[in-house]
Amino acid sequence: xxxxxxxxxxxxxxxxxxxxFPAPNKIDLDQSFCSPFTFSHILGCDRMxxxxxxxxxxxxxxxxxxxxPSRFFTLLLSLLFSLLVSYLPKTIQxxxxxxxxxxxxxxxxxxxxxxIALLEPxxxxxxxxxxxxxxAHSYEPLQVKIREILESGYVLVSRNMGASQLYIFRRHVxxxxxxxxxxxxxxxxxxxxxxxxxxxxxGMDFGTEIFGPGLGEQISFSKxxxxxxxxxxxxxxxxxxxxxxxxxxxKIEKKNIFKNS
Numbered sequence: 001x002x003x004x005x006x007x008x009x010x011x012x013x014x015x016x017x018x019x020x021f022p023a024p025n026k027i028d029l030d031q032s033f034c035s036p037f038t039f040s041h042i043l044g045c046d047r048m049x050x051x052x053x054x055x056x057x058x059x060x061x062x063x064x065x066x067x068x069p070s071r072f073f074t075l076l077l078s079l080l081f082s083l084l085v086s087y088l089p090k091t092i093q094x095x096x097x098x099x100x101x102x103x104x105x106x107x108x109x110x111x112x113x114x115x116i117a118l119l120e121p122x123x124x125x126x127x128x129x130x131x132x133x134x135x136a137h138s139y140e141p142l143q144v145k146i147r148e149i150l151e152s153g154y155v156l157v158s159r160n161m162g163a164s165q166l167y168i169f170r171r172h173v174x175x176x177x178x179x180x181x182x183x184x185x186x187x188x189x190x191x192x193x194x195x196x197x198x199x200x201x202x203g204m205d206f207g208t209e210i211f212g213p214g215l216g217e218q219i220s221f222s223k224x225x226x227x228x229x230x231x232x233x234x235x236x237x238x239x240x241x242x243x244x245x246x247x248x249x250x251k252i253e254k255k256n257i258f259k260n261s
Contacts, residue, residue, distance in 0.1 A: 017057020024050040024212035046232040078138035103136035
């Protein structure tokens with residue numbers, strides 16, 4: 001229960017921010033760098049008069065809402081490649097493996113930045129950039145697992161009994177891949193959160209009209225005014241750390257559950 005405290009804390013924090021504070025997407029220069037610990041602005045305001053607490057909570061929500069579908073889309077792409085390659089001839093599998101090695105050798109962030117620079121700025125472009133930069137890292141464990149399943153004794157018995165490829169895929173491959181897919185989804189979220197924050201720092205945000213600026217954009221916007229007020233810079237940094245740490249805790253708890261079961 002103590003380990004789950006960061007998750008409970010971040011959920012409570014975001015719930016308070018969403019239900020009791022409007023989205024920080026309006027400018028009020030009269031409130032610029034307003035003092036913290038007041039009834040209306042418990043953590044003060046940034047240079048544009050936006051409430052720091054609202055910026056933090058809405059920024060966390062935006063980061064999670066972008067990171068989760070991005071990771072899911074990446075794993076779907078990796079799974080698709082893994083399944084297609086597994087049913088191709090061995091020579092094509094080996095050739096595709098060299099293609100995977102090329103992507104594994106490239107820095108993920110650099111690949112994502114190049115892809116998003118080539119496309120029109122949009123949420124779909126962001127999904128594509130994350131998927132292209134990270135699919136190879138998920139492809140490897142998925143490919144190994146599929147090969148292990150297809151070469152297992154129970155699959156060989158099913159084939160000898162006349163089972164079709166569709167039956168083997170539906171009854172043997174998919175059920176075992178589901179566990180690995182979920183595990184890769186959870187373990188990959190922290191890295192995607194960091195990528196989302198870095199993109200936001202460079203001004204590539206999504207949903208700012210609805211939720212306000214992302215955590216990275218908040219850091220970039222306020223870093224030059226840290227000598228006036230440090231909270232607009234410190235809070236989004238803590239927000240990124242808290243979100244990443246919360247998902248890391250989920251990974252640890254999941255491992256403990258499997259270990260004790």
